[in-house]
Amino acid sequence: MENQPPSLNDRIAQRVRDLRADRGLSLDALAAHCGVSRSMISLIERGESSPTAVLLERLATGLGVPLASLFEAPVPASGPVSRLADQPQWRDPHSGYVRRNVSPGGSASPIHIVEVLFPPKARVAYETGAREPQVHQQVWVLEGTIEVTLGDDRHRLGAGDCLALVLDRPTSYYNPTRQIARYAVVIATSPSSWR
DSSP states (O other), X not given: OTTOOOOHHHHXXXXXXXXXXXXXXXXXXXXXXXXXXXXXXXXXHXXXXXXXXXXXXXXXXXXXXXGGGGGSOSSOOSSSOOOGXXXXXXXXXXXXXXXXXXXXXXXXXXXXXXEEEEOTTOEEEEOOOOOSSOOEEEEEEEESEEEEEETTEEEEEETTOEXXXXXXSOEEEEOOSSSOEEEEEEEEOOGGGGO
16 A cells, blocks of 8 residues: 555645745745635645635635646656546536646646536636736637636637636636536646746
């Protein structure tokens, strides 16, 4: 059992600890910066919590990184190829959506690709605000239908549709159907924010 790879919660715990240390933030400072309690951050950093996507997004914003970077392995990938078997999957305990980081972890690329399987009637709402550096996303629906709301603007997307957005205001995702939706999110940001 000693040689088992770390769980995804352990990987998230390590990334949050490392990113917080890299930025010289105490637990209290990060809590004040992102609106997540000190005790919850401590639980996450110890791998003793199954945080929701909304909570992880708040932490990522407070740390100045895209949400996808919290799922990266602490040790960079050994090459430019990300094999399907090595792509981590994570299920949001609140909505049940499953995200898979497709891009090779640890690369210096400013682009990251995530695949999402979104259950029927599921909803996730992020309290995203303006960020530095600015984070751009494109949401490409591969199967099914989703509704993406950006501030006051709502976009209904079907298979093949692609929406470009900037993470600078509250954003929510909703699957209004009784079928699972599958979509890809392409995230682009400044390479310096991926450390």
